[in-house]
Amino acid sequence: MTTRSQVDQELHRFFRTLRLKAHFADRSHDQAVEPPVTPTCFSLKSLGLRVGSTFQPPRTYHPVETFISIVQKDVTSILDSIEKGHMKIRNNLSQEEYKSLLEIKNNKDLIIKPADKGGAIVVLDRSYYMEEIRKQLRDNTTYTPIPYNPTFEIAKQIQRVVTHYQGLGIIDSRLGDFLINRHPVTPVFYTLPKVHKDLWKPPGRPIVESTNSLLSPLAITLEKILSPTVPNMRSFTKDTAHFLKLLRDLGPLPPQSVLVTMDVTSLYTSIGHQQGIEAVMTYLQQHTTFTTDKLSFCRDLLGLVLTKNFFLFEDQYYMQQKGTAMGSNVAPPYANIFMDFFENTFVYCHPLFISHVFFWQRYIDDVFLIWMGDVETLIGFHNDLNLCTSNIEFSIQYDHGSINFLDTLVLIRSGGLVETDLDIFTGNQSKLRVTKRRAALSNPMFTLVTSVNVKKKNTTYLHSGVCPPALCFSALHGKKNKEIKSGTSQVRYVIQSKNH
Numbered sequence: 001m002t003t004r005s006q007v008d009q010e011l012h013r014f015f016r017t018l019r020l021k022a023h024f025a026d027r028s029h030d031q032a033v034e035p036p037v038t039p040t041c042f043s044l045k046s047l048g049l050r051v052g053s054t055f056q057p058p059r060t061y062h063p064v065e066t067f068i069s070i071v072q073k074d075v076t077s078i079l080d081s082i083e084k085g086h087m088k089i090r091n092n093l094s095q096e097e098y099k100s101l102l103e104i105k106n107n108k109d110l111i112i113k114p115a116d117k118g119g120a121i122v123v124l125d126r127s128y129y130m131e132e133i134r135k136q137l138r139d140n141t142t143y144t145p146i147p148y149n150p151t152f153e154i155a156k157q158i159q160r161v162v163t164h165y166q167g168l169g170i171i172d173s174r175l176g177d178f179l180i181n182r183h184p185v186t187p188v189f190y191t192l193p194k195v196h197k198d199l200w201k202p203p204g205r206p207i208v209e210s211t212n213s214l215l216s217p218l219a220i221t222l223e224k225i226l227s228p229t230v231p232n233m234r235s236f237t238k239d240t241a242h243f244l245k246l247l248r249d250l251g252p253l254p255p256q257s258v259l260v261t262m263d264v265t266s267l268y269t270s271i272g273h274q275q276g277i278e279a280v281m282t283y284l285q286q287h288t289t290f291t292t293d294k295l296s297f298c299r300d301l302l303g304l305v306l307t308k309n310f311f312l313f314e315d316q317y318y319m320q321q322k323g324t325a326m327g328s329n330v331a332p333p334y335a336n337i338f339m340d341f342f343e344n345t346f347v348y349c350h351p352l353f354i355s356h357v358f359f360w361q362r363y364i365d366d367v368f369l370i371w372m373g374d375v376e377t378l379i380g381f382h383n384d385l386n387l388c389t390s391n392i393e394f395s396i397q398y399d400h401g402s403i404n405f406l407d408t409l410v411l412i413r414s415g416g417l418v419e420t421d422l423d424i425f426t427g428n429q430s431k432l433r434v435t436k437r438r439a440a441l442s443n444p445m446f447t448l449v450t451s452v453n454v455k456k457k458n459t460t461y462l463h464s465g466v467c468p469p470a471l472c473f474s475a476l477h478g479k480k481n482k483e484i485k486s487g488t489s490q491v492r493y494v495i496q497s498k499n500h
Contacts, residue, residue, distance in 0.1 A: 023057035208325035226333035252416035267365035269323035279341035
């Protein structure tokens with residue numbers, strides 16, 4: 001339930017935004033003149049960064065102040081009426097539904113997380129969730145326990161790097177201040193369940209929550225430096241809409257084409273630090289005009305972000321020994337650049353790629369390709385890629401008729417034309433229409449939580465195992481009016497889908 005203080009805070013943010021827009025809409029205000037930035041200098045402005053402001057604009061724009069006064073008066077009147085019981089708030093949940101949600105929320109034996117992919121809500125046994133994390137942390141080649149909090153030690157190293165490059169004129173003083181977080185938050189470790197991999201015992205995707213941490217400003221700065229170069233990659237795929245556009249431009253496929261997807265296993269935690277740094281440096285040398293000092297600055301920042309990535313779990317500090325943390329701003333462009341380096345070094349020059357690959361696109365660690373040839377040769381190509389380096393391993397799926405990639409089901413129709421199960425509408429009111437049906441599975445590890453359309457069309461309800469059996473029917477086994485006896489279903493998650 002939203003409290004009055006929370007409403008007041010939101011109103012304060014809203015009113016400040018209105019006053020800021022009114023204040024800066026008048027371009028006649030005196031603007032502070034920033035010193036010119038030399039081509040060899042990184043700055044907040046050149047990187048599109050800014051420091052959060054606490055500036056409170058003057059209350060001099062009367063139309064805005066009148067509007068704010070009216071809104072404040074109306075909201076106060078409504079809140080007073082609610083507190084005095086003169087106004088009732090109609091809940092969009094029934095009493096039973098609300099009670100069920102509270103029981104799930106207050107059950108200390110459950111963990112509620114978003115799914116790694118697909119937008120579902122996953123409810124897991126806490127014991128299973130915690131053991132999955134502990135299992136990952138027992139991999140001493142990736143994570144090493146450390147007996148102390150390294151914040152102070154790392155802060156001194158960051159300070160030395162910032163002072164050095166400010167002295168060289170590579171960064172200005174404002175960017176230097178931005179890179180030093182004087183009140184950092186300790187990063188924490190958690191996982192997102194991969195229900196698309198296994199509905200029975202979903203593995204967890206490791207995430208280090210590093211927002212406002214010591215290394216966060218460095219990762220943000222590197223993301224701003226690296227990201228603009230990523231679209232130059234040969235296999236770059238921005239998103240699903242971009243992928244669909246590329247498919248539409250293909251035309252008819254060669255006879256006997258095979259649809260193939262490959263996925264790099266645990267890419268983010270598999271890239272060796274030295275390999276990754278060298279890949280980024282090579283890429284920047286080829287795709288930018290950075291000076292030697294600018295390249296050294298990028299190398300030193302990246303080295304700190306990779307080698308000093310620490311986090312806390314169950315009162316124990318850990319240091320990540322390889323790879324980059326998912327949750328770090330620099331992780332996506334870093335992984336993209338490494339995979340581009342891999343492709344240029346091992347893939348594009350491979351004889352079987354040259355002779356058999358009709359189409360090859362990649363979204364970070366997910367590859368979609370169209371193969372011209374027999375499956376046996378495809379498997380040989382896949383095996384060769386897995387022998388290129390010790391830390392990169394591809395899984396593979398293939399089919400002559402249809403295959404899933406990103407949010408799409410790609411199909412080969414008559415005449416060799418490629419179609420998907422998505423309708424894309426572009427423009428200001430763009431939307432993605434997806435038609436998918438997924439059923440719940442019974443599992444002794446879980447308790448029922450599913451979305452069911454009841455009474456009102458296109459209205460999604462969340463139900464738990466304590467719901468009346470008659471309500472839980474269509475989403476369970478695809479059989480209308482199928483009753484589930486209370487207490488027998490132990491599924492604790494179901495991928496939810498809404499009708500649009």
